[in-house]
Amino acid sequence: MPRALARADQAPGASDLLTIGQVLARLKPEFPDLSNSKLRFLEERQLVTPVRTESGYRKFSPADVERLRFILGLQRDHYLPLKVIRGHLDDLDAGRPLSLPANAAPASMLTGGRRYSRDELLSETGATPALLDDAIGSSLVPAAEHYGDEAHRMLQALVELKKSGIEPRHLRALRAAAERELGLIENAVAPAVRRRDSAGRARAAELAREIASHLETVRGGLIRSALGRIDG
Structure with a gap:
């Protein structure tokens, strides 16, 4: 265990x-x-x-x-x-x-996650300062004094994508799509949010996670379908 x-x-x-x-x-x-x-x-x-x-x-x-x-x-x-x-x-x-x-790091789940300074984040992910700045400028990583595990995973992915010629600026459409998905989620949970009691907000947050999980399944299915065309 x-x-x-x-x-x-x-x-x-x-x-x-x-x-x-x-x-x-x-x-x-x-x-x-x-x-x-x-x-x-x-x-x-x-x-x-x-x-x-x-x-x-x-x-x-x-x-x-x-x-x-x-x-x-x-x-x-x-x-x-x-x-x-x-x-x-x-x-x-x-x-x-x-x-x-x-993409999980088991230790972070049990300890609340690690916090990284900018220099630590760059050192551990192998990213250049310019790549991190581009990621921040493209709203893929939030500007902060310290960064969490999500920023670490995102920057690691960007380092690998850059090897294939994919830059943060090329991913702005993904950011826009994520914002549209967020709008769908917010509309779906709005009735629960309007209850304003703590229990209602907890249920709204859980419903939001469930919807996000289903959207992730749909998105993954679409990508796998598109990859099938490449394989063919």
Whole structure:
């Protein structure tokens, strides 16, 4: 199993159990948008199962906290819907090999992701300063003092594409297409967003991830179909 991600059925001692407030205190530095409602939403989806005291209060074990960190990391770094994340958790609980997304870095999912300075990002990806500047100018990588795993993956891909003569400026149409997809998603989840309660926003965010996953499937299918013409 990945580091520190224990099975949910491993019984902790009573002194190890945490209140929902303590869980938030531990995880909010990594996931600032985390809220009581989001934790309850994940519990409703049976992705984490805290124990209940006789008074009805939730108590979370260390294993629960690591499961939450794993779930939230997959959502934040890879935009995976909960249906997909549930499959990864089932694999972990059953002791099966973890089948992560192809572009995933397992350590980052469990630790909240690495942060890179500009020099570190260039050094680790092999990109030139000019390529990073072009990526920023083409809105493929956000301008920032520090960069996350998504920027690292994007720049790595751009380095490889450049070897085939594909520059960031050639990919502006992809950026525009992504913005159009975002518009579709925003329109679809608008009714849930308008509810304005935390639970409604959590459900809207999950629906958005599910729609994005389906759009990714459609996009991938179209590209594979086009590649078939080249192969033929």
